[in-house]
Amino acid sequence: MGHAANHKVLIWKVFGILSVITLVEVAFGIIKPDFLFMTQFMGTSLLNSLFLILTIVKAYYIVWYFMHLGDEKKNLRYSIVLPLVILIPYLATLLLIEGGYVHEVLAPYINWKY
Amino acid sequence: MGLNTADQSEDKSWNGGSAQPMGASYGKMMMWFFIVSDALTFSGFLAAYGLTRFKLIDVWPIADEVFTHFPFAHGTHAPMYYVALMTFVLIFSSVTMVLAVDAGHNMNKKKVTFYMFLTIIGGVIFVGSQAWEWKNFIKGTYGAVQLKDGKIVQFTENGKQIALADFVSAQQKDAIDHTRHNGLWFESGDYNPSFTVEEVVASFKENPNVNLRIERIDTETKKKIIVSRSEGLKFLGEAARVVEGANLEVNEYGSSQFADFFFFITGFHGFHVVSGIVLNIIIFFNVIVGTYEKRGHYEMVEKVGLYWHFVDLVWVFVFTFFYLI
Numbered sequence: 001m002g003h004a005a006n007h008k009v010l011i012w013k014v015f016g017i018l019s020v021i022t023l024v025e026v027a028f029g030i031i032k033p034d035f036l037f038m039t040q041f042m043g044t045s046l047l048n049s050l051f052l053i054l055t056i057v058k059a060y061y062i063v064w065y066f067m068h069l070g071d072e073k074k075n076l077r078y079s080i081v082l083p084l085v086i087l088i089p090y091l092a093t094l095l096l097i098e099g100g101y102v103h104e105v106l107a108p109y110i111n112w113k114y
Numbered sequence: 115m116g117l118n119t120a121d122q123s124e125d126k127s128w129n130g131g132s133a134q135p136m137g138a139s140y141g142k143m144m145m146w147f148f149i150v151s152d153a154l155t156f157s158g159f160l161a162a163y164g165l166t167r168f169k170l171i172d173v174w175p176i177a178d179e180v181f182t183h184f185p186f187a188h189g190t191h192a193p194m195y196y197v198a199l200m201t202f203v204l205i206f207s208s209v210t211m212v213l214a215v216d217a218g219h220n221m222n223k224k225k226v227t228f229y230m231f232l233t234i235i236g237g238v239i240f241v242g243s244q245a246w247e248w249k250n251f252i253k254g255t256y257g258a259v260q261l262k263d264g265k266i267v268q269f270t271e272n273g274k275q276i277a278l279a280d281f282v283s284a285q286q287k288d289a290i291d292h293t294r295h296n297g298l299w300f301e302s303g304d305y306n307p308s309f310t311v312e313e314v315v316a317s318f319k320e321n322p323n324v325n326l327r328i329e330r331i332d333t334e335t336k337k338k339i340i341v342s343r344s345e346g347l348k349f350l351g352e353a354a355r356v357v358e359g360a361n362l363e364v365n366e367y368g369s370s371q372f373a374d375f376f377f378f379i380t381g382f383h384g385f386h387v388v389s390g391i392v393l394n395i396i397i398f399f400n401v402i403v404g405t406y407e408k409r410g411h412y413e414m415v416e417k418v419g420l421y422w423h424f425v426d427l428v429w430v431f432v433f434t435f436f437y438l439i
Binding site for chain 1: 135136137138143146149150153154157158160161162164165166167168169170171172178193194195198201202205206208209211212213215216263328330336345348349351352416419420423424426427430431434437438439
């Protein structure tokens with residue numbers, strides 16, 4: 001019974017963490033502090049990078065504790081996580097670079113004066 | 115267990131029987147297989163969205179200006195509050211799902227039933243909220259004018275966006291919508307907006323306080339550029355049609371790809387939520403009639419739970435990319 005009680009405490013703790021992160025994201029999204037919003041870093045604003053990091057933290061908590069991946073065998077864990085961790089950033093990096101390039105090429109041809 | 119696998123032998127693992135190298139049952143592993151492939155599908159969509167957004171980085175609509183509605187609070191500017199609430203509902207239904215799985219491990223049928231019920235309710239609230247969000251998005255708030263080359267221009271007063279109805283005075287409107295009902299064949303007519311282009315242009319000339327805002331974002335202030343009155347008139351000289359709301363072809367918020375991706379990705383996610391609710395309902399009734407009590411374990415609740423958490427996980431990313439970034 002003690003084990004089961006621990007489990008419940010953990011579930012509510014994870015819920016608390018996810019809620020706090022969401023609140024922080026929404027607060028930053030509404031206030032948009034200048035020092036984060038206006039600072040450009042690696043092709044986007046620092047604020048966007050912060051959102052991305054917080055989202056990945058949230059994803060970790062959902063997958064590790066709600067989906068119980070943390071309790072699975074090591075080989076199952078890695079055969080699920082590794083393909084995603086390798087393939088998704090790979091695809092995203094290539095496509096974002098390509099998108100930036102297409103913008104550079106096309107934007108000068110758009111007419112903003114009539 | 116043996117009936118679910120190709121390997122029917124109940125031998126010890128060193129004979130090759132009942133081997134579970136992953137330490138998970140067949141069904142659970144297949145659910146994980148599906149989740150990994152579905153995660154890659156969603157990544158593909160979101161990466162394509164990212165490509166398009168970087169391509170149109172200087173004209174992309176600003177999310178805070180698009181999603182500003184909150185139920186029972188008309189006319190208020192409430193960016194993000196509603197979608198944050200939706201996120202909470204979905205995270206909470208994920209929590210009740212884990213609690214159901216947890217109660218299943220303890221073979222507590224009553225608690226599993228209760229938590230499954232809460233999970234279904236949470237899912238239904240989420241889908242309902244998304245439908246409401248879509249309704250607002252499709253109906254639009256302000257209205258805009260599309261130029262001959264496809265650009266969208268919006269109207270502002272004192273730096274704030276205003277609706278067409280706020281400054282355009284309409285003449286007697288003779289045109290009525292051509293519907294299927296009065297058509298010769300099964301065709302409906304073009305969309306018939308509340309105002310004509312001529313009325314909008316005439317009212318713009320009469321109201322010196324109204325300014326024109328173009329799609330382009332000023333890189334210094336990260337705000338959409340508001341052009342001068344004389345320039346605004348030049349833009350309106352190119353006006354082609356009045357746009358109200360959004361569809362797959364054109365929308366009042368800006369680039370048509372913005373609405374396309376919004377409809378497609380949130381729609382695909384909403385479809386996942388709906389199928390999740392259906393699965394949850396099936397399992398819910400199975401729990402009530404005691405299927406898993408007889409089977410001796412509640413693993414099916416766990417498997418459907420995996421899918422439900424995955425839907426929550428996808429929403430976390432959709433929320434970030436469509437509303438925050």
